Amino acid sequence: MLPHSLMSKNCNIPSIKTSCSSCSLRELCLPVGLTAQEVGTLDHLVNQRHKIRRGEHLHRAGLDFHSLHVVRTGFFKTYVLQEDGREQVTGFHMPGEVLGLDAISADTHTCNAVALEDSEVCELPFAKLEGIGRTIPSLMHHFHKIMSREIVRERGMLLLGGMKAGERLVAFLLNLSHRFARRGYSPLDFNLRMTREEIGSYLGLKLETISRAFSRLQEDGLINVNNKRIRLNDIDHLRRQYGSSSCE
Amino acid sequence: MLPHSLMSKNCNIPSIKTSCSSCSLRELCLPVGLTAQEVGTLDHLVNQRHKIRRGEHLHRAGLDFHSLHVVRTGFFKTYVLQEDGREQVTGFHMPGEVLGLDAISADTHTCNAVALEDSEVCELPFAKLEGIGRTIPSLMHHFHKIMSREIVRERGMLLLGGMKAGERLVAFLLNLSHRFARRGYSPLDFNLRMTREEIGSYLGLKLETISRAFSRLQEDGLINVNNKRIRLNDIDHLRRQYGSSSCE
DNA sequence: GCTCTAGTTTGATTTAAATCAAAACAAGAT
DNA sequence: ATCTTGTTTTGATTTAAATCAAACTAGAGC
Incomplete structure (x- = not known):
């Protein structure tokens, strides 16, 4: 099962009956028109899962820092630590959502992610994603939509100002x-x-x-x-x- | 064929001496190691400029809605109109900065952009950018960094909360x-x-x-x-x- | 069961920002 | 120049949220 977020809006697959509602990469990609072989490439990418226990940090888990992580089960919060030591929460993340989009521009500090309950994530090395995206344009396009949506999401927080x-x-x-x-x-x-x-x-x-x-x-x-x-x-x-x- | 050298984060091009400080696509791409021909492809993309007069809206200018726009000269603000009619300003944009990253995920409402002084933008059809990016990985990667930085930028607004x-x-x-x-x-x-x-x-x-x-x-x-x-x-x-x- | 801790609720008070209001100022148009 | 109109500044007052403080849970571990 894979990121709902990696899915285009109309491939909403209303009936996902797995216990947790995140959808697989396979489910993600088929509607985009991938060949079975291509899907296979992706599946192998996301088959192993990393367990993160409640209270544990994502980037401390020995995972490559320059990877995206898709939440499979559980719940995360992300935050930044400010100079004065206060912690500013920047988001909450549930199954199907992608963590680490901010880490791509590595020159800027990124968020820390901590599990608010026992969780599982799968790792998506960013370089690999770019590589695959080159041969599967629709996947790349889809990824761009996900990033764009993240921008819109963050922007929505500005509305709180009023x-x-x-x-x-x-x-x-x-x-x-x-x-x-x-x-x-x-x-x-x-x-x-x-x-x-x-x-x-x-x-x-x-x-x-x-x-x-x-x-x-x-x-x-x-x-x-x-x-x-x-x-x-x-x-x-x-x-x-x-x-x-x-x-x- | 293509130098795969990843764009280092210090691609900051410290010395841009053009009158207005926007960096041309050429300047943007050369450090990445593109061939002259490749750069030519890009240049043709951005050579024509669109004038937006003070007070005019960007998307009313007859430009394709699904394009990015790079501010070449001038100054823009972006905003969203809320249900109650109030206008929420979402950002200010100066030469060299990219407008329209939020419009890629077209399913969600996007910002309006209005020029706060007489300005010029160049248009970057998004589909074209994706196409070129496929043959020039370093350019694609750079674009991803730009998007990621936009996410970080928006996130920074959360810090205002405290x-x-x-x-x-x-x-x-x-x-x-x-x-x-x-x-x-x-x-x-x-x-x-x-x-x-x-x-x-x-x-x-x-x-x-x-x-x-x-x-x-x-x-x-x-x-x-x-x-x-x-x-x-x-x-x-x-x-x-x-x-x-x-x-x- | 109990204790301990972290989290939550509620109250009293203070404070920062919103609101209401009016005057001062700047830029354009005539 | 004068008359607009829109923007900015400053003041007086009100209000929403922060702060200070105490009581009240819910859970975890013993």
């Missing part, structure tokens, strides 16, 4: 919901893997503010909060009231 | 300064092309807050402000006090 705390949190929840749905998980009832503090860091708010925003949304009946378990009671209302979240 | 108004403004000024320097303009004394409101939108602040932050920095002797003209008096102090800005 929002109040509650709106930011809703945008965050809607975004998670959307991504869970895309991967085949329940979009209305899910477990947060990260702490209030990590959410706050990501959204530019303090943990107490996150907590209060959760409570407020529950008072209003829009969501149910039980520690890390979240249920969205009225997603339409959430969407209407707080604008469409940036979709991944 | 900053106060004054710090955000300094980070912004240092970032501009760094980019001006890179393009051969004066890094300590420059004209802002955008309004206080546009800066505010970009940084997640109101225009009055931007104005006050400018005044404060001037009181402290760190900068001189005269309407749109800015002089950085003590860039080291700025850097120390406010942390290193995200470098492009």
Whole structure:
């Protein structure tokens, strides 16, 4: 199974029945029109998986730093350490999503990735991807789309600048919901893997503010909060009231 | 046939002496070891320039929507229009920088780009770039680096989340300064092309807050402000006090 | 069961930025 | 020059979020 993210939008393969909803490279590539042989080349690339235990860092796992990593199972957060020691969370990543797109331009510092639960990733040496992409233009094109989408995703964070705390949190929840749905998980009832503090860091708010925003949304009946378990009671209302979240 | 020498990260081409500091595709490619013929192929691509007058939009200029555009002269801002009609500024772009990396994943909405002064861009049809990249791997790799750097740039905006108004403004000024320097303009004394409101939108602040932050920095002797003209008096102090800005 | 720790919730207070408002300023057009 | 119009500055006030602080969970390990 492979990165959903490596899939073009219309090859959404609605019915992936594997326990975890990430799709295989094979599934990824067939719709693009690859030959069986070509697909074979790719399969061999991604067949071995690396286990990363909860709390472990990705780049400490002995993997090549200049590789992309596709999350197969589990959940990651990425962050940068600032000069003053504070940790700025830059993203959360679920199965099917790609880590390491920022490391290609090696001259700039990159994020650290840490597993928020026991996870598995597969490694995609970047040089190899470029090589294969040369012989399979559609795959290369697809990869460009993934990178572009990452740019759009990051850009979406700018929209938070104009929002109040509650709106930011809703945008965050809607975004998670959307991504869970895309991967085949329940979009209305899910477990947060990260702490209030990590959410706050990501959204530019303090943990107490996150907590209060959760409570407020529950008072209003829009969501149910039980520690890390979240249920969205009225997603339409959430969407209407707080604008469409940036979709991944 | 082709020298496979990967473009080293120091492809920074320190000495670009053309009047405007944008680097031509030729200058961009020669250090990679392209043959004259290959460079010729590229040159023909970018030789015609499109003029965009102050206030005009890029995509309204009759250019192909699925092209990248390289700013040759002038200055652009990009923004997205939100449902409620508010305009969120997503970036500012000076000569040598690439517009349209977000449009590759066409399924997601993209930014609008508008010229903040009379400008020129050259067009780079994306399909063509992919085609050429297939025969010139080092060029493709370089393009990947550019995309990756854009991701890092956008990510840098997340760091603003933890900053106060004054710090955000300094980070912004240092970032501009760094980019001006890179393009051969004066890094300590420059004209802002955008309004206080546009800066505010970009940084997640109101225009009055931007104005006050400018005044404060001037009181402290760190900068001189005269309407749109800015002089950085003590860039080291700025850097120390406010942390290193995200470098492009 | 208990203890210990990390995480969460809630309250009281302070502070930074938004908001409301008005004046000063600059650039163009006439 | 004057009259626009749009931008910037500064002030007074309000408000949202940060901060400080304490109580309350939930889990992990014993």
